[in-house]
């Protein structure tokens with residue numbers, strides 16, 4: 358494991374990875390964080406958890422009272438296990454439940470609400486700034502949540518490749534889905550994430566764009582670690 362050093366102020370030891378659904382953000386974020394000895398935070402899981410709470414309470418009305426009620430619950434009881442990527446509400450593990458297509462769709466709908474984004478901002482920042490270094494993935498990490506991050510990555514892949522990856526992932530977890538339906542859902546979520554008025558999915562002006570369509574997660578992670586070294590976020594090449 359690399360011993361990271363701080364050539365940047367402690368509070369800014371953050372690498373952001375933004376990109377569309379299924380581009381491989383969480384996977385490579387976890388590899389990079391592990392190599393650096395940093396934590397990894399996948400902010401999509403926070404939006405997905407909010408969606409799961411709404412879904413399970415069978416609440417269709419995303420009014421402010423419900424949003425505030427569930428977000429304060431998340432603030433007290435939500436946690437991610439950096440090493441495994443497991444997600445918990447209190448002692449209840451919800452890692453697989455939040456990946457269900459219904460939850461994915463509701464998360465992207467809730468993510469359009471300014472009241473949701475405003476209230477999740479401090480939660481995302483608190484998780485990261487309580488640690489000595491973090492790799493964070495989402496849609497607006499480099500543009501809104503951590504605009505001063507020393508290294509920003511914008512990770513893409515073709516919609517077809519992303520649907521195939523999601524199909525394999527759900528299949529491995531015993532969730533049978535139709536690839537054509539997944540492709541439609543990915544296009545729909547892309548549309549929402551790219552075109553919403555608040556914090557749309559887009560590459561920060563100073564982000565490095567990478568396309569993982571024809572690359573393995575290890576190749577992408579290695580490229581990010583090289584950039585981290587160039588930014589003095591790691592000690593030396595021979596430990597990568």
Ligand SMILES: Nc1ncnc2c1ncn2[C@@H]1O[C@H](COP(=O)(O)OP(=O)(O)OP(=O)(O)O)[C@@H](O)[C@H]1O
Pocket residue numbers: 376377378379380381382383384385401494522523525526569572573574575577
């Ligand atoms: N470069 C890659 N090549 C092949 N498969 C990949 C690659 N990167 C990630 N995957 C696989 O694709 C699936 C989705 O990856 P991951 O969850 O990291 O994407 P994501 O961008 O975080 O998606 P979401 O935004 O929906 O959470 C996982 O099963 C992962 O193992």
Ligand SMILES: Nc1ccn([C@H]2C[C@H](O)[C@@H](COP(=O)(O)O)O2)c(=O)n1
Pocket residue numbers: 378379400401402404405461464465468494495496497498546550
């Ligand atoms: N920083 C973020 C993270 C996620 N979202 C929204 C957009 C996605 O549709 C949904 C689920 O995210 P995923 O797990 O697919 O990365 O949550 C967002 O708007 N901002």
